[in-house]
Amino acid sequence: MPPRGMRRAELIGLAALALVPPLAAALGQPFYVDLFTRIMIFAIAAVSLDLILGYGGMVSFGHAAYLGIGSYAVGILAYYGITNGFLQFAVAIAGAAAAALLIGFVSLRTSGVYFIMITLAFGQMIYFLCESLNQFGGDNGLNITEHSNFAGLLDLDNGTTLYFLVLACLALCLSLGGRLVESRFGLGLRGTKSNARRMEALGLPTFRYRLTAFVIAGAIGGLAGALLANQTLFLSPSIMHWTRSGEIMMMVILGGMGTLFGPVLGAAAYLLLENVLSGLTTHWQAILGPLLVLLVLFSRGGILGAFTSFARRRRG
């Protein structure tokens, strides 16, 4: 899809998301506000993974760790009575970025399967670390008693306010991400994905560019985690279990890698399917799994790719 067509699809998608709360209110189904808040939070995480996976070719299998770090930053600060949202979010983002710097610094020295395994290992390390924090609930998790407090400007106890905060964050990530991938940095990163050896031979030290992208993606993952803590008001190590990392990667691939907007569709499709199927049967994963395999098999560009080729066929 050309960038302009992509921009239009993105704007339509965001506008549709803005209509969810009034529609849910009209239908008397406030549950949908909650569901779509969750979808958008995972969309932010998926967009951040797409930055390094789709544009940088880095198959990071530990992306849920940043989500977890962001959540724990908010939860732990709240536990100690620090509910200032600006501070909480700053710590969440900076903490996730710092972790990404450390993890990336080690992991990016490897490639291929080794990179996948080492990011997975780091993710699990952080998972077990948080599970062992008995003071903060350990394995059982911990209730967060208060939402982040943005100096009284935003009342996050109100689900609709939280919804629009998350929507704004998603829009910001999409538009900044869109600029990023078309900038000099973005093209250098994409060149590195396409042919790292060529890029080095041209004179670009690829490591520091990939590391920078890795840190940016981690930081955005931290933001998603901070938002997630505000939605669930609950800290649990399970949000950074490796299966969660797999789900985020699934959202990216399902929606369309290297498109930024595709992963938003992927997150929506994944969580909506999960929601519908789990209402039908307790063995919903047995249906979801094969369905995802089929989707990926028959549409290599993911959902967005299927739309694009459909639109092209109608025009051509």
Added chain:
Amino acid sequence: MADLLLSTRGLLKRFGGLVATNLLDLDIVEGEIHAVIGPNGAGKTTLVAQLAGELAPDAGTIRFAGSDITRDPPARRAAHGLARSFQVTTVFSEFSVLDNVALAVQVRAGHSFRFWRPARHDPALREPARARLAEVGLADRAEVAAGTLAHGEKRALEMAMVLATNPRLLLLDEPMAGMGPEDSARMVQLLARLKGQVTILLIEHDMDAVFALADRITVLVYGQAIATGTPEAIRQNPAVLAAYLGEETA
């Protein structure tokens, strides 16, 4: 003697029992086209990989433009003006032809830690890139995806990218490999035009091209330089004749 741009001293590279580069002393003079020829397995590609920084030599030194670059990674060597083409053509297939060259211009222009302005609309990158494409005869293919180019065109594109980095020394690893006679002739013309503007280390099997272009030739056999000299001198060198005749009868 004119200025030395690149020189190796005692360069040694072993792969297990095989000595691919055997205490090689090589001098490239500023401004010349210096061809390295030799039978298959003589260690030509291993030599290029060491000069470009992809392989670390086991011993010896490489000096480029007055400084020791033996331990420098490829990107730093490239930034100093040592550019290379690959034996197997490597372009960014998903990008357009113009994007490929613009990326090379961008890397040359300094660091790429610029996150905001759209690089694809930056005349400071696009204009020089177009000029380079015109130079190699690809001006009318600028908007095509690089992956769809014909083989000869990809080679030309790679030359445009390499030239866009404003190199002081070009390492060309078999630029004519797999080309038809027409494309080969075009490449020879291009290299002839570059002669004098940029120093070139040329690895090539096409002897007509080598003898037409080179100022000096080094003959590599089993990782050792058995002769270095002008094309006439090399043509009459008995050791060279022996090496090549041995190759042909084998």
